[in-house]
Structures are given as structure tokens and as C-alpha cells.
Amino acid sequence: MTAAGDRPPVTRWLAERASAIRVADLPPVAVTVARQCILDWFAVTLPGAAEPAVQILTEELLSDGARPVVSLVGQSGRTSAMNAALINGTASHALDFDDVNMAILGHPTVALLPGLLALAEETGATQDDVIAAFVAGYEVVCRTGMLISPGHYGHGFHATSTVGSVGAAGACAHLLKLDAGTTAVAFGIAATRASGLKSMFGTMCKPLHAGMAAQNGLLAARLAARGFTSRPDALEAPQGLAATQSADFHPEEAMREAPLDHHIANNLFKYHAACYLTHGAIEAGKALREKSAASSNEIQSIEIRVPPVVDRVCNIAKPQTGLEAKFSLRLTVAMALAGRDTAGIGTYTDDLTRDPELVRLRDMASIAFVDSYPEAKADVAITTADGRRFTASHDAGIADSDLARQGRKLEAKFDALVGPVFGAATGTLHAALAGFGGDHGVSAIMKLAGRVQ
Incomplete structure (x- = not known):
């Protein structure tokens, strides 16, 4: 373990790597699995929106009359991007049926995608932009997880919420096209907001953690874009994220050279609705x-x-x-x-x-x-x-190497989960998500996903 005062610049390294990612540079495996993650996210979020935790949260947040610019998935009505990130993020983890990556011992997509989709809908970003930003955030969340594992999770922190906040900041910063320096600042803002206790497992707070991560990341990126300041070395700084939340510090793992499909190819999808x-x-x-x-x-x-x-x-x-x-x-x-x-x-x-x-x-x-x-x-x-x-x-920690087989299983899962709540429109949404990518925006998909029977 490296002494706190003599640590490599992990935060800046991750910011430079994430901000440099372009969709044209992504390996085919990364694009395929990213699309599968997006399909699976909608599969679990649409029915998850009906869960009591989500309904309580929605009632509370919509009571403030926020500007209605972004869609709620699985619910009628619109709200602010910040509210949507929190509500949709909570809905996506409410069933505990969403994907996992052992690099963070947590759930990457529910932390990364809700804020990213809210931001994309608000700004008019393309679906290709979303894919590139998602992979950038995925890189950040897994590498940050590797930086402080296993001590962080073992000490009682829910990495989906903590590490997920930093990853979500990376995804949203990428969509906003922030440079590496500003992205590092966003990491610091997200890191100082990162929280989430494993003692809450089995309560409504566990799915709330995913929504918190999504909202933290979105807020961090937007504040950084406006000139808000933080320490640009928040991950490795004395009294920073690693120093305060883990006995482990592994910069060699966080900064390991590897292709852009290395971590996302190890995404683990769930076929049982349990931990x-x-x-x-x-x-x-x-x-x-x-x-x-x-x-x-x-x-x-x-x-x-x-x-x-x-x-x-x-x-x-x-x-x-x-x-x-x-x-x-x-x-x-x-x-x-x-x-x-x-x-x-x-x-x-x-x-x-x-x-x-x-x-x-x-x-x-x-x-x-x-x-x-x-x-x-x-x-x-x-x-x-x-x-x-x-x-x-x-x-269960070994990812399926047959992506076509994995895709068929996820399509069946989507139809089984979404059909009962979405009815005849299930096929239309399924087709739109299966072809996710290109120069189209996400507004049509998000509006479609806001309609329920």
C-alpha cells in the first residue's frame, strides 16, 4: 500500500483516459455489451418503477414542481434531469435484478445510465454519444473499484453508491465533452458526495443508493462544467476517497493498460431476481x-x-x-x-x-x-x-463469452419483465433499444418508456 503523501495521480489518469474515448475507437465487444446493458436497464426499470420505494420517492420529488424536461421511465409525467436521475436510478435497482461487475463488487449500469439518459434527453445528445459516454463511465467505475477493493466494500460501503458516483460523473462529464482537467474536478465533487451503507441491504435504501449515484454524478459533472471547484486528486489525496474509505490502495490495478472492452466484457447479467x-x-x-x-x-x-x-x-x-x-x-x-x-x-x-x-x-x-x-x-x-x-x-463471477447467446437470454428477460407492464408497445420499445446507436437522440425512446398500460 502506497503512503498517502506519495501516491500516483490516479484521478488525473482516469480523467484523461475517460475524456479521450470516442465511439469510433470502441471495440465491437464494448459496443455490443453496452447495448445489452441498456436493454437490460430498461427491462428492470420499467417494472421497478411500480415498487413502493419508487412511488414514495416520486411523490416526494414531484411535489417541488421542478421544470418538466425529462421523462420518468415506467411512469407518466416529466421532471428535472436531477430528479429523473434519482427516481429512474432507484427504479432500476428496486427489483435487484440489474447487472453486476466484480471489479466494483456492485452494479455499474444502474449508477451510470440514469443520469446519462436524463442528460442526453435534455441536451439532445445522440445515441452514439450515450454509448461512448457509458463506456467511459464504465471504465471509471471499474477502475475506481479496483483502486480501493476489497477493503472498501468489506468495511461496509455499498460500492454501487460510492464508486458508482465517481463513475457516473465520468459518464456525464464525457457527454458534456469536458476536458480531462474539468473531468477530474467532477470526480472530486462526486467523491465528496459519495455514500451508501451495506447495512441498508434488505431495505428501500439499497435501491436508493443507485439513484443517489446517478444524481451525484450528474450534479458533479454539471457543477464542474460551470466552474465549481474541488480537489483534482480526490481519489488518491490525503483524506481523499481511498484514504478515508478503504485500507486498500491499488493504483497499479486502476491504471493498468487494457483494451476498452476489458471491464465491460466482464459485465454479469442477472437471471435470478435476488442478490x-x-x-x-x-x-x-x-x-x-x-x-x-x-x-x-x-x-x-x-x-x-x-x-x-x-x-x-x-x-x-x-x-x-x-x-x-x-x-x-x-x-x-x-x-x-x-x-x-x-x-x-x-x-x-x-x-x-x-x-x-x-x-x-x-x-x-x-x-x-x-x-x-x-x-x-x-x-x-x-x-x-x-x-x-x-x-x-x-x-457466477464468470461472464458469458458467447455474446449472441447472452443477447438472446436478455431479450427473453426483457419481454418477460416488460410485457406485463407495457403491453402491446413492448415490441416497439424492444426494437428501438435493440438498434440503439447512431445519430438519433434518445427523446423518442424515453417518451415511449414513460408510457404504461
Whole structure:
């Protein structure tokens, strides 16, 4: 770890890298995955807008009569770009069904895209501009995450909100075409606003963190553009972001030379509507159900082996609400073994936590923490009443290398999530998002996404 007074200029390096990105320079993989991230964001945000946390937030923010210039996704009405970033960002994380990147141990797109789309709609920026700015922000959020991992997340900070604020500032600064020096100032403004506690997981504050990151980044970029000042070395400065929020400081990781598709190619999409660190165990549980052909009544013991990071993220032993269920490793494994739908957003209810079949399986599960396991790996073993033992393992931290297959899965996810709330217009929106890019603006898409049945 480098001494606080003798640290490389990470903030400036990241600002120069991000501000120099142009859509013509992006590798095809980066463009493809960026489009997939955008499609998936709309897929989870449209139904997420109906969640109580989002409705409470919307009612409060719209009461101030802000200038109605930007669309709300999944809701009627318009508001200011700042309000839209906060509301749409919260909606996109409300279902906890959005994408993940292990470089930040958090959710990149819900932090980056809401403020970026609000700014693009307000300024008339093109869809190509949005793609380039999104990739720029993605680079910043992942590299900032690598700078202070794993200590930052391990200490209790929700990186989606903290690191996400810096990444969102990078994305919005790029869309505003700020130079490297001004972009570094925006990073400082975002860093001083960055907050978010992991102790809030299982409450409405967790999705609020995504909205906070989006709004923080948008505000930081706009203030920097107007001449607002901050320290241009906020990431590495004494009493800066790294020094105050992590025991780790890894400039070699943050500043590592790598192609522009390196981090975004490792984007992880969610196919279960629960915390991502349950996904390895869910997949292992589903494999065991198929391999053993055992009914839930035949299962007599369940052993789960996961990395220690899971303990402080999704280890609610006896959840009482549908929201807490998404952060219960034992319950989600029980759901997989019992053949329950882990992908349905309507599955996670308060009643689910009291289901006798699931409670029986949940309470027999034991958890062991394995220091050597990567963050998203899980082993699950079951023993049946007749003494048979079955094991399965899955590492959910490995991205799909087949982008065409990944695209098909995301299209199916989009239709399944959006169809019930969007009706006949689902196909029109799907087609518009599938072809995202070019010289068209985003206003038509955003207005279309604001219409609900």
C-alpha cells in the first residue's frame, strides 16, 4: 500500500483516459455489451418503477414542481434531469435484478445510465454519444473499484453508491465533452458526495443508493462544467476517497493498460431476481435438483460453501419480508432445490418467507465460508433420506463469452419483465433499444418508456 503523501495521480489518469474515448475507437465487444446493458436497464426499470420505494420517492420529488424536461421511465409525467436521475436510478435497482461487475463488487449500469439518459434527453445528445459516454463511465467505475477493493466494500460501503458516483460523473462529464482537467474536478465533487451503507441491504435504501449515484454524478459533472471547484486528486489525496474509505490502495490495478472492452466484457447479467452473490448457490441448487431428482421432502441436509464476502451481504438467516428474501442465501437455495421460480419478480413476497416447505429446507442448511473462493463461487451438497449425497458447484463471477447467446437470454428477460407492464408497445420499445446507436437522440425512446398500460 502506497503512503498517502506519495501516491500516483490516479484521478488525473482516469480523467484523461475517460475524456479521450470516442465511439469510433470502441471495440465491437464494448459496443455490443453496452447495448445489452441498456436493454437490460430498461427491462428492470420499467417494472421497478411500480415498487413502493419508487412511488414514495416520486411523490416526494414531484411535489417541488421542478421544470418538466425529462421523462420518468415506467411512469407518466416529466421532471428535472436531477430528479429523473434519482427516481429512474432507484427504479432500476428496486427489483435487484440489474447487472453486476466484480471489479466494483456492485452494479455499474444502474449508477451510470440514469443520469446519462436524463442528460442526453435534455441536451439532445445522440445515441452514439450515450454509448461512448457509458463506456467511459464504465471504465471509471471499474477502475475506481479496483483502486480501493476489497477493503472498501468489506468495511461496509455499498460500492454501487460510492464508486458508482465517481463513475457516473465520468459518464456525464464525457457527454458534456469536458476536458480531462474539468473531468477530474467532477470526480472530486462526486467523491465528496459519495455514500451508501451495506447495512441498508434488505431495505428501500439499497435501491436508493443507485439513484443517489446517478444524481451525484450528474450534479458533479454539471457543477464542474460551470466552474465549481474541488480537489483534482480526490481519489488518491490525503483524506481523499481511498484514504478515508478503504485500507486498500491499488493504483497499479486502476491504471493498468487494457483494451476498452476489458471491464465491460466482464459485465454479469442477472437471471435470478435476488442478490448476485446468491446466484452461484442458486445455480448449484438447480443443478442438484435435476441431478438428484429428489423431492424436497427427501432432502435431509444441505451444505453450502461460499466465500466470506457473502456473510455480510446476503446471509439473512430468517428473512421476514420479500425484500429480505432476496438477501437470504439459505432461502434462495431452498427455492432452487424446491423448484421455485427464482427469476419471477412476483415470487419474492412476505408470504414466501413463511412457506412451510421452504422454511424446512432453509433451516436445515448450513453455511461454511472458504477464504480461497472467488466472490461469486458456491458449492452446494445435499444428503437424501436414503443416504445418497449429491454435490454441485457454480461460479457466477464468470461472464458469458458467447455474446449472441447472452443477447438472446436478455431479450427473453426483457419481454418477460416488460410485457406485463407495457403491453402491446413492448415490441416497439424492444426494437428501438435493440438498434440503439447512431445519430438519433434518445427523446423518442424515453417518451415511449414513460408510457404504461
